[in-house]
Structures are given as C-alpha cells and as structure tokens.
Amino acid sequence: MSDQAQSAAATARGLVLDGIFKGFGSVDVLKDINLTVEEGEFIVFVGPSGCGKSTLLRLIAGLEEVSEGAIFIGGRDVTDVDPAERGIAMVFQSYALYPHLSVADNMGFSLRMAGRPKTEIVAKVEAAAAKLHLTPLLDRRPAQLSGGQRQRVAIGRAIVRDPRIFLFDEPLSNLDAELRIEMRIEIAKLHRQLGNTMIYVTHDQTEAMTLADRIVVLRAGSIEQVGSPAAIYGDPDNLFVAGFIGTPKINLIPAVIDGGSLLCEGHRFALPGDLAVRHGNQPVKIGVRPDLLRTAIDGEPALEAEVDVVEYLGDAAFVHAQTAGGARVVRKAERSRLPQTGEKVRLAFDAAGVFLFDEAGRRLR
Ligand SMILES: Nc1ncnc2c1ncn2[C@@H]1O[C@H](COP(=O)(O)OP(=O)(O)O)[C@@H](O)[C@H]1O
Numbered sequence: 001m002s003d004q005a006q007s008a009a010a011t012a013r014g015l016v017l018d019g020i021f022k023g024f025g026s027v028d029v030l031k032d033i034n035l036t037v038e039e040g041e042f043i044v045f046v047g048p049s050g051c052g053k054s055t056l057l058r059l060i061a062g063l064e065e066v067s068e069g070a071i072f073i074g075g076r077d078v079t080d081v082d083p084a085e086r087g088i089a090m091v092f093q094s095y096a097l098y099p100h101l102s103v104a105d106n107m108g109f110s111l112r113m114a115g116r117p118k119t120e121i122v123a124k125v126e127a128a129a130a131k132l133h134l135t136p137l138l139d140r141r142p143a144q145l146s147g148g149q150r151q152r153v154a155i156g157r158a159i160v161r162d163p164r165i166f167l168f169d170e171p172l173s174n175l176d177a178e179l180r181i182e183m184r185i186e187i188a189k190l191h192r193q194l195g196n197t198m199i200y201v202t203h204d205q206t207e208a209m210t211l212a213d214r215i216v217v218l219r220a221g222s223i224e225q226v227g228s229p230a231a232i233y234g235d236p237d238n239l240f241v242a243g244f245i246g247t248p249k250i251n252l253i254p255a256v257i258d259g260g261s262l263l264c265e266g267h268r269f270a271l272p273g274d275l276a277v278r279h280g281n282q283p284v285k286i287g288v289r290p291d292l293l294r295t296a297i298d299g300e301p302a303l304e305a306e307v308d309v310v311e312y313l314g315d316a317a318f319v320h321a322q323t324a325g326g327a328r329v330v331r332k333a334e335r336s337r338l339p340q341t342g343e344k345v346r347l348a349f350d351a352a353g354v355f356l357f358d359e360a361g362r363r364l365r
C-alpha cells in the first residue's frame with residue numbers, strides 16, 4: 001500500500017478493503033479485492049454461488065484471516081483485530097439463535113457477555129424490539145416463532161450492539177417468497193432509520209437491485225464491477241455483469257461487425273456511431289434486454305423467429321422464441337397482443353439500445 005493510500009484508508013470513516021487475497025490451501029478464493037465503502041452506505045455483494053461472497057464477509061468480520069492485504073474500519077487498521085473489537089455485527093442465513101433463551105435474552109446476549117448494566121440491556125432490547133415489531137414476542141423461545149420472526153430476532157441481536165457496520169449473509173434465503181419481499185422492505189427501512197453502514201450478501205439480484213446504494217458484482221473471487229443499481233443494469237462493463245443482472249436475462253445474439261454495419265443471421269443492422277472504425281471487423285455478441293426487443297415494422301431489418309413459450313404474467317408476458325439462426329431470445333410483450341406458440345415473428349432492436357461484447361466478453365459499447 002502506498003503512503004498516500006495508507007493515509008486515505010486511515011482517514012476513511014467507512015470500510016476499506018486493500019488488496020485482499022484469501023486462499024484455502026492452494027486455492028485462491030479471493031484475488032486482489034479493493035473496495036472503499038462510505039460510512040452509511042448500503043453495499044450488496046452479489047454473484048453466483050461459490051464466488052467468494054461469504055468468505056469476503058467473514059474476512060471483514062474477522063471470522064477468517066486474510067492471506068494478504070489490509071482491512072480498515074473507521075480509519076483503524078483492523079486486519080489483526082479480534083472480531084468482537086471491530087465494531088461489526090453479523091446476521092446469518094441460519095439465524096443462529098439460542099433455542100433455550102427467550103427472544104429478549106437472545107437479543108441481549110452479547111451485551112450481557114460484555115458485562116453491560118441490566119437497565120441498559122433492557123432499554124436497548126426494548127428499543128430494538130419496537131423497531132422490529134417484536135415487543136409482544138419478547139418472552140417467547142425461538143421454537144415458538146415463525147421463520148420471519150426468528151430472522152427479526154437475529155437482526156435485533158445485531159441492532160442492540162450498535163455496530164459501525166452490519167454484515168448480512170443471505171439473511172432472507174430461508175424465508176418463503178412473500179416473506180422475503182416483506183423483510184426486504186423492512187431492512188431497507190431499517191437502514192434509513194439507523195443510517196449505519198450495511199454490507200449485504202445475496203445471490204438474489206432483486207435483493208441486490210432494490211436494497212443497494214452500490215452493488216459489487218463478484219465472480220470467481222474477483223470484483224467484476226462496482227456501481228449503483230442503475231449503472232450495473234444500464235451500463236455493464238462486460239458480458240458477465242450484463243448476464244447476471246436482469247430478469248429475464250439479457251438476450252445475447254451472435255453477430256459480426258462487418259464493413260461498418262452489424263451482420264446478424266444474414267441481415268444488416270445499423271451500428272451506432274464510429275464503432276466499426278474504432279473496433280474493426282470482428283465477431284461480437286449483441287446484448288439486448290427483453291424489453292428492448294420489439295416487433296419489427298415492415299421493411300425494417302429483423303430477425304426471423306418462432307415463438308415456443310409464452311409466459312403470461314398478468315401485466316405483461318414474456319415471449320420465448322428461437323431465431324432462424326438458432327439463438328434463444330425472450331421479449332417482453334404487452335398484454336394487449338400476445339403471440340401464439342408456433343407463431344412466426346420478426347424481431348428488431350434499435351442500435352442505440354443494445355450492448356456489444358467482443359469474444360472475450362468485454363463491452364465494446
Ligand atoms: N473453510 C474453507 N475451506 C476451503 N474452502 C473453502 C472454505 N470456505 C469456503 N471455501 C471455498 O471458497 C469458495 C467461496 O466460498 P464462499 O465464500 O462460501 O462462496 P459464496 O458465499 O459466494 O457462495 C468456494 O469454492 C468454497 O468451496
């Protein structure tokens with residue numbers, strides 16, 4: 001770390017991850033992670049299973065040791081500091097409550113261990129319970145609670161510690177779909193109320209998009225992109241990020257840049273601006289979001305396709321089709337005009353609305 005970077009990390013009030021590597025045996029699970037989280041930010045780590053999200057969170061918590069690099073919290077180098085001294089509190093997917101303790105005692109446990117006065121513990125537990133709508137449940141045992149209530153207790157246990165940073169590891173994964181949405185909104189409100197820094201791990205892109213101030217997209221132990229939900233969705237750096245965020249997934253259609261236009265399944269499409277000049281002829285993938293793939297107007301260059309599945313959702317429908325060239329595509333259709341299975345359709349897109357990726361998955365535009 002340069003002297004300049006060192007002093008920047010020492011004055012940052014949030015969290016700084018500086019050149020973090022983590023290996024288990026000979027396997028590098030995290031590779032050169034650099035990230036600055038501002039105080040009060042809601043950061044979401046998202047990425048496929050096994051990409052290193054939990055490991056990164058556990059390194060921040062101090063539950064694992066870094067192989068290389070340094071971690072700063074509130075300007076202090078905590079790389080070798082005990083988890084209890086880092087000013088963090090972690091909420092796990094599994095809740096990890098003590099089954100023989102009441103809700104109140106579960107929530108106050110860490111304060112009791114720290115030898116805090118009883119009146120302080122009671123006050124803090126009651127305040128957290130009120131925020132989480134747990135007041136009527138304080139005398140119950142975990143077994144007498146629903147999954148959502150248990151997860152609230154786990155969050156309450158974190159709140160009473162008044163941590164600098166909350167760490168959440170897939171806290172909603174064990175809940176059913178409806179409850180997940182409810183708790184997601186509660187967590188967003190809680191962040192607004194408390195204002196603490198929160199770092200939230202999920203593989204669920206909807207949680208990432210709806211909760212985050214900034215999303216960190218991880219893949220195989222490296223950061224692929226850091227940005228606001230709008231930037232990650234609307235301005236992805238590469239094919240992986242474009243493919244990971246967005247439901248249904250972005251369409252990726254093979255094509256070539258050829259003599260100033262885009263040649264795709266035998267049709268020529270306009271290329272925006274100076275793209276051909278800048279990049280020359282080469283194979284590419286056209287990335288077009290399902291809501292930007294549309295029915296072609298007569299005479300316009302279009303992809304011929306055959307509809308094979310129509311997913312009707314009420315307010316909209318997703319129309320899945322196979323192009324003549326063999327690409328699978330999906331398009332969002334208005335409910336007023338639903339195509340039939342087996343119907344032939346002509347699909348077009350506007351040059352300005354598509355991404356182009358080179359063979360290595362880098363974004364050309
Ligand atoms: N204690 C460990 N020993 C060895 N390998 C581990 C250990 N913990 C995690 N890993 C490996 O590190 C990789 C990342 O795991 P993890 O951080 O749990 O991923 P994620 O949370 O993104 O699903 C996985 O390949 C996992 O098998």
Ligand SMILES: [Mg+2]
Pocket residue numbers: 053054055
């Ligand atoms: Mg995990």
